[in-house]
Amino acid sequence: MxxxxxxxxxxxxxxxxxxxxxxxxxxxxxxxxxxxxxxxxxxxxxxxxxxxxxxxxxxxxxxxxxxxxxxxxxxxxxxxxxxxxxxxxxxxxxxxxxxxxxxxxxxxxxxxxxxxxxxxxxxxxxxxxxxxxxxxxxxxxxxxxxxxxxxxxxxxxxxxxxxxxxxxxxxxxxxxxxxxxxxxxxxxxxxxxxxxxxxxxxxxxxxxxxxxxxxxxxxxxxxxxRPIKFFGLIALLLVLVALVLFVPILGEYLDTGLVPRFPTLIVCGFMVLAGLQSLFAGLILDGTVAKDRRDFEYRRNLVNSDLKRKM
Missing domain, CATH: 3.90.550.10 (Spore Coat Polysaccharide Biosynthesis Protein SpsA; Chain A)
Incomplete structure (x- = not known):
């Protein structure tokens, strides 16, 4: 060495x-x-x-x-x-x-x-x-x-x-x-x-x-x-866009009792679902990352022992 x-x-x-x-x-x-x-x-x-x-x-x-x-x-x-x-x-x-x-x-x-x-x-x-x-x-x-x-x-x-x-x-x-x-x-x-x-x-x-x-x-x-931050940001953006589209529809419904833009309402629903999926994906992957950090510390200990043996 x-x-x-x-x-x-x-x-x-x-x-x-x-x-x-x-x-x-x-x-x-x-x-x-x-x-x-x-x-x-x-x-x-x-x-x-x-x-x-x-x-x-x-x-x-x-x-x-x-x-x-x-x-x-x-x-x-x-x-x-x-x-x-x-x-x-x-x-x-x-x-x-x-x-x-x-x-x-x-x-x-x-x-x-x-x-x-x-x-x-x-x-x-x-x-x-x-x-x-x-x-x-x-x-x-x-x-x-x-x-x-x-x-x-x-x-x-x-x-x-x-x-x-x-x-x-x-x-x-x-x-x-x-x-x-x-x-x-x-x-x-x-x-x-x-x-x-x-x-x-x-x-x-x-x-x-x-x-x-x-x-x-x-x-x-x-x-x-940083999966929870990455997918959490995507989830937040999807939900915010869904809210921007949904608020005018809600206002019209409260005023008239009608939903004239029903396809837009469906899109809002799918965007919220996609946001939730993204959030849960981030949570699951965050657990995987936490395990990887523990495994990394174990690998470092093995490498450190190997170094001492070679010196």
Whole structure:
């Protein structure tokens, strides 16, 4: 088992990967650096090996798929994940690692948004998207994560071995964040500097396509982790619409004794029934979620015992 494993997922990063690996090795000489190449068509793999990294391959395209394999294959007391595009200086790497090894943090988030991100990043829609996701997730899950989508994070062994990777793409960071918040894991924020990609290096993130995938992932996880709130909100909306439609019908009935819009009355009835169904679905699923939380704590205990045995 490694004490510190540095995980670098890569796809066509030949302009930066060698520098990133060298920077990591000089900053954390005791760490083992793993570069996972995700079907690069340039010299990324060759340059990573030249720099002294352990090279592994993930042939299923997508950052989430790469991280799934990383977490499955590598055992370490602390994992530091960083992108291979040289956008994160390594100045704070030791602080992130220290919070896992010495302060029992389950996940440490490298917070770009509180430092230079908005001045360095030249893609305005990315700035808007990061702010929107941070506000939405912190509001929905009642937390205070400073940077939801950062690729600069540190993890404990317990986090890595109990995190079920569902995402295949760039929405993986959102999934990690919500997972940690849902299970009340210890999350720390460390402000890190951010610099834009060097000239000639291109982002693989598609602003609109990946942005939609991130929003879908957030809503899906909100439904899965907070079903009573999700389905309760649907129930409330259905009942409110039914009331808006029903009140004029009731007024006419009280005035004339007639129900001239009988089909609308039937629609109101069905909407109320649908609202009740939604509410009961939320209540049933909430019980399932409560059981899952208990099972998760049991799994964490097993993983913790496994860690002690391997150390």
């Amino acid at each position: 490694d004490k510190i494993a540095v995980l670098i997922p890569c796809f066509n990063e030949e302009r930066t990967i060698k520098k990133v690996v060298c920077d990591v090795k000089s900053t954390l000489p005791e760490a083992v650096v793993y570069v996972y190449d995700n079907n690069s068509t340039d010299r990324t793999a060759e340059l990573a090996v030249e720099a002294g990294a352990v090279l592994r391959q993930e042939y299923k395209q997508g950052k989430g798929n790469v991280i799934r394999r990383m977490f499955r294959e590598i055992d370490a007391q602390c994992y530091l994940m960083i992108d291979g595009d040289d956008t994160y200086p390594l100045d704070c790497a030791k602080e992130l690692v220290d919070k896992v090894l010495n302060h029992n943090a389950d996940m440490v988030v490298g917070d770009r948004l509180s430092s230079t991100y908005f001045t360095e990043n030249k893609r305005p829609f990315h700035n808007f998207g990061n702010t929107l996701m941070r506000t939405s997730i912190n509001s929905l899950f009642h937390t205070d994560i400073k940077d939801i989508m950062t690729g600069y994070r540190a993890f404990s062994y317990e986090f890595v071995k109990t995190f079920p990777v569902v995402s295949s793409g760039f929405e993986i960071e959102t999934e990690m964040t919500i997972h940690a918040v849902n299970y009340s894991l210890q999350v720390e924020n460390v402000v890190v500097q951010y610099r834009d990609r060097p000239e000639g290096s291109e982002s693989k993130l598609n602003t609109f396509r990946d942005g939609i995938r991130v929003i879908k992932m957030m809503l899906q996880l909100y439904k899965n982790y």
